[in-house]
Amino acid sequence: MDYKAKLDGLRKELNCTLCYFERKHIMTKHRANIVKISSICFSACITVFLGLNNAIDSSHMLMNVALVLGSLVTIINTVDAFYGFSSLWIKNAVTLARLRELKRKIEFYAAGQEDEYISERELNNFFDEFQKILKDDINQWLRIREKVNSMEKLKETERLPEIQFRNASEKADNIIK
Template sequence: MPDEPPGELAFLRSELDRQLRWYSKRRKRDKRKAFGLRLSTVLLSAAISVLLGLRNLGGYADLFADIALGLGALITVLAAADAFFSHRELWILRTHTVRDLEDISRDLRYCMSKDLPEDALKRDVERIYGELNRAIARDSKNWDRLRAPAATQPKE
């Protein structure tokens, strides 16, 4: 790694932009999946209510009851998938990480706008790089905590 700040600065800018893109993409994906699972269960629950209400139509009572039973089972599977994959919690976690990275990016842009001597710029770049590493480590730790089985999670 070169000693001059412009090389370190270029690396930091590139790495920060890469991490922001990656975490933003993951956040959108998790939001989309969380929304899809939640909306699916709500729509299927509503469909069950309608089907059970339509059972009084002549000759279709058993068919509607069977479809409602199948939809109820599907809701159970979707709820289990939602609980297992925790897309909503991942979306929230990634949102916090993206906000942290945006704050770091703003700090870096501010640092770059100042007319600093080379040694002061290098110190700021090192400090901001440390913040970037801490934000990523915090996300990783929170992801591990979210994924750990409930029995192995530390008591707070």
């Protein structure tokens, strides 16, 4: 069996996967930072505008701007809670670090190794570790999604008594009329 070809194939696949996770890592880091910085900046502007509104009689214009910014902060924080950019960024960083570590192990093993001395067992161990890293990444992604989904379900169950009370109140009002 041509173990050199298997080693080269594993290296190629690992390099492609590394490129993919490097792009994902940069993209999720960028998104996480934009969401957090936007939320902080808009919140700070709200505080300043409301403070200025008390100091300057601006016919409530600054209050209206603060209200719009408050709505934007709510939207930004909701998007962040739904997608979990910070959690995804950390997940991708961990996966990327593990993939880089595996690459170093493979490169160290292959350095100066004669083709006839490449071990099938070592290649299989490297491949198994590679598969485990990818499976762990998927499982971590699923845990993040489950956390987001459970938070959404909790919000729905918290709203349920409010909706039931409102419906009961409306029925009572209709009966009274």
